[in-house]
Amino acid sequence: MTPTIGVFDSGFGGLTVLRALVARFPHARFVFLGDTARLPYGSKSRRTIARYAAQSAQFLVNQQGAEFLVIACNTASALALDAIQEAVTVPVLGVIEPGAAAARAASRTGDVLVIATDATVQSHAYSAACRAQGLRALEKACPLLVPLVEEGWTGPSVSGTAGGASAPPQMAVTAEVIRIYLAELTAEAAAEGLNPDTLVLGCTHYPLLRPLIERAVPAGMRVIDSAEATADVVARRFGPQEAEKHSPAAQLRCFATDSVEKFERLGSRFLNRPTGKVELVDLGG
């Protein structure tokens, strides 16, 4: 029996984790909360992040009946997992350890690269999680990738382009930005004597860039998506969900603390289906 799964993010990027979970549990009940009024978490102190994340977790568990909680936010996973686990009585899973564990399973050389936001890199949470898995990790902040995803410059369906087989100029920009970042990162890895064979996508926005990133990495390099890795851990925990006759489709309720319009507009691309009506919730200051 799959429990009601609560998914929390500071914004709506965590919808890529929800998408990966829905693919594995197509008949479960999900509640998602984006604390959009108080983002970005990345520039705030650990104490403030812990307070916000604990409030958000309590909303999902105490008011929405979540029986299992996924923290689909790298910053909160890095800085507030303990605080969230103390704040609620249900099991809590972050995105960083599953990403590191999947990297260990994928890597033969033991050297991995991690791309993420500035805040996640500064926390060095992926380095620490990789070290705990016996891996050496080199992290790089790629601050342009989130705004490129939010602009929709990720594929041939961006606005203002004719579509078709040729890459529109917007997608070419994103591909070039990825090429520059990866060239800098692999050059730095070589300078440090690393021999990386695995790249971890350490930001919940990056799954939307996966096709472009896979084209840009050196031949033979594996790409690990923390969102997929996290959903795999949940799937292993609860086993495959068997569809009974007349099983209902996954039920999904999305909440946000602000910016419902942007959430609904961009969220469906992250979730790969409509978010439905996003409900506004006030968690206080």
Next chain:
Amino acid sequence: MTPTIGVFDSGFGGLTVLRALVARFPHARFVFLGDTARLPYGSKSRRTIARYAAQSAQFLVNQQGAEFLVIACNTASALALDAIQEAVTVPVLGVIEPGAAAARAASRTGDVLVIATDATVQSHAYSAACRAQGLRALEKACPLLVPLVEEGWTGPSVSGTAGGASAPPQMAVTAEVIRIYLAELTAEAAAEGLNPDTLVLGCTHYPLLRPLIERAVPAGMRVIDSAEATADVVARRFGPQEAEKHSPAAQLRCFATDSVEKFERLGSRFLNRPTGKVELVDLGG
């Protein structure tokens, strides 16, 4: 006699306005406050922005002795100028009206384009200010430009490049992003029957992109920088500052409510000289 000039922004982009002011008043005393703990203002309600901006203005006036206040923040200028004027007893100038007035002086067709952040465009403050000047304005949000500036992908001195005469790939990306945005904007202007001859840079980060933007606009189009236009208004108000014998150089104190490290690291590029030690100040929640 030039007064002590207080300059306020939600972040450090307003340092481009301070730079323009220092160029005109090389012997004045300046105090700058970046409310970095509470940015971005753009996603917050008008009431919250008004409260934050009023607190910040009172700090500059009551605690730092500012006798004239420049709101070097488009969002606060658009949404909180009245609230700031009520909160302090000194004259207050925003960046939007000077930008619109400079556009009127520059434009012969009466049609102008405005590029800005998403929040500034959504406020339609430039449209309103241009309309008050008898201009028709078409605004466009360019969300990638601020992160490109903050990454330093604006010129040949970015890290990881050999420099020299050829444009590094990072600068080529920024030039291409500008080309795409301006192509979309001029196509939209043509579709609406406008004949624009002036482009207003409605974001305090954009002066760092001015050389690239000037290369990208259609021949004959004037580029108006709100930061320069605002400093011009202040200069006209107080007249040219005459250097007396042994006049001291401009005195400058910078305050921030958080993220002093990023402020010091990036701020000197915006200010075109070192910010000096940025002092942390707590304005409360």
